[in-house]
Amino acid sequence: MHKLLTDRPGEKMLLLGNEAIARGAIEAGVAFASTYPGTPSSEISLQFFQISQESDLHFEYCTNEKVAVEVAAAAAACGVRSMAVMKHVGLNVAADAVMTLAYVGVKGGMVILTADDPAMFSSQNEQDNRYYAKLSGLPMLEPSSVEEAHRMLPSAFDLSEELQEPVFLRTTTRINHSSGVITLGEIRPRVTRGQFTKDPLSLVTVPAVSRKLHVKLLEHIARAQALSEISPYNFVEGGGPWGILCNGVSYNYVKDAVAELGIADRVRILRVGFSHPLPARRIQEFLRGCEKALVVEEGEPYLEEAAKAHAQEAGLALPIRGKAPELFTRLYELDPATVRRVTARYFGVPDRTRPAVDVSDVPPIPQRPPTLCAGCSHRATFYEVRQAAEELGLETVYPTDIGCYTLGLLPPLSMADYLICMGSSTGTAGGFSRVSGRKVISFIGDSTFFHAGIPGLINAVFNNHPFTLVILDNGTTAMTGHQPHPGVDMKQLKLENYGRVSIEAVVRGIGVPHVTVIKPYRVKKSIEQIKEALSFPGVSVVISQELCVLYAKSLKLPRGKPFRVGEKCKNHRVCMTRLACPAFYVWNDRIHIDANLCTGCSLCAQICPEHAIVPARETAEK
Amino acid sequence: MKTTRLVIVAVGGQGNLLASSILAEAALIENVPIRMSEIHGMAQRGGVVESALLFGPGRSTIIADGEADILVGFEPAETLRALGKCHRDSTVITNLAPLMPFTVNIGQGVYPDLKRLQELIRAKTARLIAFNATALAREAGNVLAVNMVLLGCLVETGLLPLRAESVRAAMERKIKPDLLEVNRRAFAAGAAAARQNAA
Numbered sequence: 001m002h003k004l005l006t007d008r009p010g011e012k013m014l015l016l017g018n019e020a021i022a023r024g025a026i027e028a029g030v031a032f033a034s035t036y037p038g039t040p041s042s043e044i045s046l047q048f049f050q051i052s053q054e055s056d057l058h059f060e061y062c063t064n065e066k067v068a069v070e071v072a073a074a075a076a077a078c079g080v081r082s083m084a085v086m087k088h089v090g091l092n093v094a095a096d097a098v099m100t101l102a103y104v105g106v107k108g109g110m111v112i113l114t115a116d117d118p119a120m121f122s123s124q125n126e127q128d129n130r131y132y133a134k135l136s137g138l139p140m141l142e143p144s145s146v147e148e149a150h151r152m153l154p155s156a157f158d159l160s161e162e163l164q165e166p167v168f169l170r171t172t173t174r175i176n177h178s179s180g181v182i183t184l185g186e187i188r189p190r191v192t193r194g195q196f197t198k199d200p201l202s203l204v205t206v207p208a209v210s211r212k213l214h215v216k217l218l219e220h221i222a223r224a225q226a227l228s229e230i231s232p233y234n235f236v237e238g239g240g241p242w243g244i245l246c247n248g249v250s251y252n253y254v255k256d257a258v259a260e261l262g263i264a265d266r267v268r269i270l271r272v273g274f275s276h277p278l279p280a281r282r283i284q285e286f287l288r289g290c291e292k293a294l295v296v297e298e299g300e301p302y303l304e305e306a307a308k309a310h311a312q313e314a315g316l317a318l319p320i321r322g323k324a325p326e327l328f329t330r331l332y333e334l335d336p337a338t339v340r341r342v343t344a345r346y347f348g349v350p351d352r353t354r355p356a357v358d359v360s361d362v363p364p365i366p367q368r369p370p371t372l373c374a375g376c377s378h379r380a381t382f383y384e385v386r387q388a389a390e391e392l393g394l395e396t397v398y399p400t401d402i403g404c405y406t407l408g409l410l411p412p413l414s415m416a417d418y419l420i421c422m423g424s425s426t427g428t429a430g431g432f433s434r435v436s437g438r439k440v441i442s443f444i445g446d447s448t449f450f451h452a453g454i455p456g457l458i459n460a461v462f463n464n465h466p467f468t469l470v471i472l473d474n475g476t477t478a479m480t481g482h483q484p485h486p487g488v489d490m491k492q493l494k495l496e497n498y499g500r501v502s503i504e505a506v507v508r509g510i511g512v513p514h515v516t517v518i519k520p521y522r523v524k525k526s527i528e529q530i531k532e533a534l535s536f537p538g539v540s541v542v543i544s545q546e547l548c549v550l551y552a553k554s555l556k557l558p559r560g561k562p563f564r565v566g567e568k569c570k571n572h573r574v575c576m577t578r579l580a581c582p583a584f585y586v587w588n589d590r591i592h593i594d595a596n597l598c599t600g601c602s603l604c605a606q607i608c609p610e611h612a613i614v615p616a617r618e619t620a621e622k
Numbered sequence: 623m624k625t626t627r628l629v630i631v632a633v634g635g636q637g638n639l640l641a642s643s644i645l646a647e648a649a650l651i652e653n654v655p656i657r658m659s660e661i662h663g664m665a666q667r668g669g670v671v672e673s674a675l676l677f678g679p680g681r682s683t684i685i686a687d688g689e690a691d692i693l694v695g696f697e698p699a700e701t702l703r704a705l706g707k708c709h710r711d712s713t714v715i716t717n718l719a720p721l722m723p724f725t726v727n728i729g730q731g732v733y734p735d736l737k738r739l740q741e742l743i744r745a746k747t748a749r750l751i752a753f754n755a756t757a758l759a760r761e762a763g764n765v766l767a768v769n770m771v772l773l774g775c776l777v778e779t780g781l782l783p784l785r786a787e788s789v790r791a792a793m794e795r796k797i798k799p800d801l802l803e804v805n806r807r808a809f810a811a812g813a814a815a816a817r818q819n820a821a
Binding site: 012144146173177178179180249252253256335336337355356358365366367369371373580582585586 | 633634643646647650656657658659660661668669670680682684685686687688689700702703705706707708709710711712722723724725726727728730731732733734738742747
C-alpha cells in the first residue's frame with residue numbers, strides 16, 4: 001500500500017513537503033486531481049499518480065495547466081473535491097480559465113496549488129503569485145511549514161465549499177522541498193461521482209450572465225474577508241511595541257531571529273496564512289499597538305503595501321517598512337541570517353551572531369552546472385544540427401524551449417539563443433525568421449510541444465514562416481522526473497486505458513509541408529536529413545526520436561555497451577571540444593571514457609576523425 | 623537543547639539525499655526535533671546537491687551563510703565552494719577524492735589544489751577532517767557507499783545529538799537489505815577515519 005494511504009491517525013511520519021501536501025489532500029477526501037508537472041510541485045502529483053493506481057482517486061497528467069484547471073473545475077462543478085497542481089508560471093497558462101472560474105465558482109471543494117520558486121532554483125522567473133489571488137478575487141492560504149501545509153489542505157477544501165469558490169494554496173520551494181514530521185489525520189472517504197445540475201444562467205459566461213456573476217464574486221470576496229478576519233491561520237504572537245508582519249517561510253526566520261536576538265518581550269508578530277483577502281481589521285488592530293512595524297515577506301511588497309493602506313484608513317501614522325535598499329530586497333529568497341540582520345538594524349538592537357568565515361581569499365572554483373547526461377540523445381541532435389548548418393554555411397538563430405535541452409545553452413554545444421516560456425520556441429521562431437535575415441532553427445521537447453508548442457507551429461504554417469523546428473522527442477517529460485505525456489506509450493509502463501497521440505501525425509495534420517523523422521544516433525544519415533530540412537524554403541519540422549537514457553534505464557531496457565578510447569587516438573579531442581559528454585575525463589593529458597557512465601550511444605565514436613573510439617568489450621572481459 | 627545545523631554538499635549521484643534522510647530518520651527515532659531541506663532541482667544532470675539539517679529547537683529549514691556548525695562535503699571542491707556556510711567554530715568533514723566538473727575538462731577553470739584547499743579550510747574553521755572517503759568506500763566493497771563512509775565519520779565525531787545505534791537502525795529502514803552489509807562496512811570505515819583523525 002502507498003505510504004500516504006496509511007490509515008493510522010495519530011501516527012507520526014517524516015515527509016517531504018510535497019508528500020505532506022498530497023497526504024493532506026487525501027485526508028481532505030480529494031477524489032479528482034490533475035496537473036502539468038513543474039518543479040517544485042512535481043512530487044505532489046507523483047504521489048497522486050501512484051495512489052490513483054491502487055485506489056479510486058482519479059488523477060491525470062494533463063497537456064498543460066489550463067487543461068488541468070478545466071478538468072478539475074468540471075469535477076468540482078459536479079460536487080467532487082478536486083485539486084489542480086502546478087508551478088507558479090503554470091498559473092499563467094491556467095490564468096484564462098482561473099479568472100472566469102472565479103465568476104462561475106464551484107460546488108465541490110477545489111484547491112489550486114501554486115508552487116512559487118523564489119530565487120529561481122528551477123524556473124525562468126520568480127513571480128509572486130499572491131497577486132493572482134488579488135487579480136482573480138479567489139481566497140489564498142499560505143503555510144509556513146511542512147506540518148502546516150499538511151493541516152491546511154483540509155481547511156482549504158472546507159473553505160472552498162463554504163465560499164463556493166476555488167481556493168489557492170500557495171507554497172514556495174522551501175515548503176515543497178523541506179521535510180518535517182507530520183501527525184497523520186483521519187482520511188475522509190472519497191466521493192468520486194457527482195451530479196451535474198444544469199443551470200446555464202449561472203454556468204455559461206455570456207456577458208449578460210457574467211455581469212451577474214461578477215456581483216456574486218464580490219459577495220464571495222466579502223464573505224472570504226470576514227472569514228480571513230477570524231481565521232486561525234492569521235494569528236498574533238507576543239505583545240511588545242515592535243510589530244513584525246510576515247507570511248510563509250519568512251515567519252520561521254522571524255521566529256528564530258527574535259529568539260536569537262533576545263527581543264521576544266519587545267516584539268509582536270502577525271503571521272498571515274490566509275493572505276487573500278487580507279484581514280484588514282486585524283492588521284489595523286495589530287498596527288494600533290505598535291510603535292513601528294517591519295514587514296518580512298519574500299518577493300513583492302504585497303503585505304507591506306496592504307498594511308500601509310490599512311494603516312492609512314485607520315488614521316495610523318507609524319512607520320511601516322519592508323522592501324527598501326537598507327532593508328529587504330524583492331530579489332530571490334530570504335534566509336535566517338538576512339532576516340536576523342535586518343530585524344536587528346531596523347529595531348536598533350545588536351546582532352551578536354558569529355559572522356560567516358571570510359572567503360575572499362578562496363581561489364575561484366570551477367563551476368559545476370547541470371549538464372546533459374552521458375549518452376543523452378539531445379547532445380547528438382544538437383551536434384548534428386550544428387554540423388548541418390555549418391556545412392550549408394548558414395548563419396543561424398536558435399530559439400529554444402523549456403526542458404532538459406535548455407542545457408544545450410552551455411558550451412561547447414551553445415545551442416540556445418532565445419527563450420521566454422513553455423512553447424515560445426515555435427512562436428518566436430516565426431518572428432525571428434521574418435526579421436533577422438538568418439536561418440532560424442528552433443528546439444522544443446515532446447512534452448513541451450504538446451503543452452504549448454502546437455499553436456505556434458500552426459501559426460507558422462498559416463503565415464508561411466520559413467524556419468525549421470526540431471522536436472526533441474525522448475518519449476517522456478524528462479526534466480521534471482519522467483512524467484507521461486500524450487505521446488507516451490503507456491503500455492510500456494504497464495498502464496491500460498490510455499490513448500496515444502503521435503507527434504508526427506499532429507505535425508503532418510497541421511499541414512507542415514516538410515517533415516523528417518531522424519534517429520539521432522545515426523550521425524551521418526541524420527546530418528544529411530537535417531540539411532534537407534534546413535534547405536526547404538518554408539516551415540519544416542525534424543522529429544528526433546530517441547528515448548531519454550535515464551527513462552530507458554528506469555524501464556530496464558537493455559543498455560548499450562561502453563566504448564573506450566583506443567590506441568589510434570591522436571589527441572585531436574574533437575570528442576571533448578564538440579560534445580563534452582560527462583563520460584569523458586582527462587587523465588595524464590589523454591581523454592578517457594568512464595565505462596560506468598558511457599551508455600554506448602556511439603556518438604563520439606562516429607565523429608572521431610581517427611576512428612579511435614572503439615567498443616570496450618575486450619578490455620572489459622580481461 | 624541547542625540547535626545543531628548541518629550542511630551536506632555533494633555532486634548529483636553521490637547519495638547526499640539518502641544520507642540526509644537517514645539522519646532525519648535517526649532523529650525521528652530519538653525524538654530529536656528535525657527539520658530538513660534540500661535543493662536537488664537537476665541533481666541527475668551532474669549539478670550540486672545541497673541539503674540542510676537542523677537538529678533541535680527552532681523553525682527555519684534552511685541554513686544561511688555563517689550558520690552551519692558542521693559542513694560535510696562529499697567532493698573537495700564542493701566543500702570549498704560551501705565554506706561560506708561556516709563560522710569560526712565550525713567542523714568541516716570532507717572527502718578528498720575529486721570529481722572533475724566538465725567545465726575543467728573543456729578548459730574553463732582550474733580545479734583547486736587539494737593541499738591549499740585543506741590549508742584554507744583549516745585556517746578558517748575550528749576543525750577539519752579530510753580523507754579519501756571514496757577509497758574507503760571502494761575497500762568496503764562499493765564506491766557508491768561513499769555517503770555512508772562520510773556519515774560514519776560524522777556520527778563518530780559526536781557533534782550530532784544522535785547515537786550511532788539510532789543511525790544504524792535508520793540505515794536498516796532506508797537501505798535495501800542486499801546492500802546493507804556493504805553500507806555498514808562503509809559506515810564503520812568512516813567512523814574509524816574519524817577516530818584516527820582525533821588521535
